[in-house]
Amino acid sequence: MSTGGALREAWVVFRKEVRGLARDRHTVIYSVLVPLFLYPGLVWGIVQVLAYARGVEERTASRVLVVDGSRDEALAKLLAGREGLEVLLGAKGSSDSRAAARAKILAGEADAVLAFTPSREGAGGAAWAGSARVYFNSARGASRRARERLEEALAAYRSQVLLDAARSAGAGPEVLDAAPLAARDLSTREDIARTIASHVLPLLMTVVTALGALYPALEVTVGERERGTLETTLAAPVSRSSLVLGKYLAVTAFALLAFAINVASMGLTLLQLGSQLGLDAPPVSPWALLATGTAALLLALLLGAVMMLIGLAARSFKEGQAYVTPVYVLALLPAALASSGGGALTEALALVPVVNVSALFREALLGRLAAAPAAICVISSAAYVAAALLLGARLLRDESLWTGQGLPLPRALALVVPARLRRGGAPRG
Amino acid sequence: MADAAASPAAGASAAGPDPAVEARDLTKVFHDPRRGPVVAANAVRFECRSGEVFGLLGPNGAGKTTTLRMLSTVLRPTSGTAVVAGHDVVQDPVAVRRAIGYLSSSTGLYGRLTARETLEYFGGLQGLAPDPLRERIGELVRGLGMEDFADVRCERLSTGMRQKVSIARALVHDPPVLILDEPTLGLDILVASAMLRFIQDCRARGKCIVFSTHVMSEVESLCDRVAIIHRGELRAVGTLEDLRRSTGREQVGDIFLALVEG
Structure with missing residues (x-):
């Protein structure tokens, strides 16, 4: 044709x-x-x-449990005054802060736990000299958000401590800006x-x-x-x-x-x-x-x-x-x-x-x-x-298909593989 | 095969001189995954002339549908061949399809097309130009009394209306040969008798009609010649009179039983 x-x-x-x-x-x-x-x-x-959920999350304060009373008052004040954080004060001197934090977070009593570990020689200093650890549950959005907010607050606090220390040593705030890093989005x-x-x-x-x-x-x-x-x-x-x-x-x-x-x-x-x-x-x-x-x-x-x-x-x-x-x-x-x-x-x-x-x-x-x-x-x-x-x-x-006989494997192969590559001949139909 | 059908032309009627349909040892073997090769039709041999109604009589599974599907080129013979309106079904199937109107109980209609759209589609496939096709559709709609439902979708038509659309579909290109596979199957008596009248009318207009049935009365009232087919093999071919003589039985049912069981 x-x-x-x-x-x-x-x-x-x-x-x-x-x-x-x-x-x-x-x-x-x-x-x-x-x-x-x-x-x-x-x-x-x-x-x-998502936007609505994000808005609700933004408006809802993260409940942060602060454990170990060796913290300094300046930090406690900073956290308490920080927008988006609701500080819950825990018992002093917890011996197993990780287990306690886990229990509190899983029980929904707190979104994150901030645990302080005092340094051996840190007691009595102007600023708290130990280390802090944030416990959170990454499977929960509210807990992740609490961690972000806590880390922002702690970073601000850390800057303040360093600035105070610099001033005490007679240095200006510019020492904190050594090797400044600035990112610029070109998109x-x-x-x-x-x-x-x-x-x-x-x-x-x-x-x-x-x-x-x-x-x-x-x-x-x-x-x-x-x-x-x-x-x-x-x-x-x-x-x-x-x-x-x-x-x-x-x-x-x-x-x-x-x-x-x-x-x-x-x-x-x-x-x-x-x-x-x-x-x-x-x-x-x-x-x-x-x-x-x-x-x-x-x-x-x-x-x-x-x-x-x-x-x-x-x-x-x-x-x-x-x-x-x-x-x-x-x-x-x-x-x-x-x-x-x-x-x-x-x-x-x-x-x-x-x-x-x-x-x-x-x-x-x-x-x-x-x-x-x-x-x-x-x-x-x-x-x-x-x-x-x-x-x-x-x-x-191939009439075997539309007459309802199905397509046996040899016949299917015959349709796909060229005749010269097979032993038999080309399929009829 | 009984004596009455010693040759394919046995009992030829007074219809046209050359056979419009000539089956030459048509054989079809299907390959069943469980049963292996199944011979559905074995060396089926007969002929039918213009102006003649040829009946293929047999029980369910006898090979009637397979034979007619080979004649209509829907199935390709495993061996043997047939010549329809001068064209070989194996060598030139498209030319055969242009010369036949094929209708079977299993051929469906497109439910979402109207009767008129169905005829336009099949007329288009037959290569009819738009204007002559429109004219032909008009003739068929009037001739078959389809005016009231020509523009109704086929899925909303009654069985009788659908059967009329199927007939019009088979006739849209005015073919010289009609192949009808159990055309009255599942129809009520009114629609079935209309179908039988339609077949008689086609014979009067000189068409060659090959049709299959397992209804004895249809054979008696319609067929100029008949072939008895059983388990894929022709048992006899001839006029009813030929078959009566060869079997010594009078009733069609008795003739059929004698040929099938004998």
């Missing part, structure tokens, strides 16, 4: 699949409603809850916003695109087989390749739709959150737009092809769902890695499916995409997609 004829057939199949999928409740939920509302809503909700608010987006969006893009492809991929393959409509179509004069191509384009279209809706919705959500957090929206260059669009397209093409392949090989819709779920989770792992700031997109990484696209997306968002790895990423992804589609067309030709 001519290329034009095959494309015309694929177009007929594509239109029908899109029409059917647009009327499918599950597809509409997962490809439109979830990307539009759920994830932006979740991100917005989580930020609001702009745009940079921070860009970094946050590069952490959030690659993972979300993978989640949403995979979810957008999942139901359509199963629906147009194993779903159709289960309803008996596949046999009707197979008896029509359409080539298996055109059939697979038309279905595949429809699956990809819905995956891309899910992505586009999510990007728009998430973009608005992040803009709103950015203004709430005092961050500026990063400028998006045409190059970054092109790169992120390409990354989304590649991901939709790749995930759509893999999921459709699974749908073609599955004997029932349930079996298809069972097979697709691990693939979905597997696709999220590299995306999570990329989101957590994993390695840059190198030539080698550009060959690893899904990981390469996530990294491409992140690098594009950060504005540091290199041309060579990007080109390798596009070419390798296109090769994986082509391989998956060819296999899909072969699967559809």
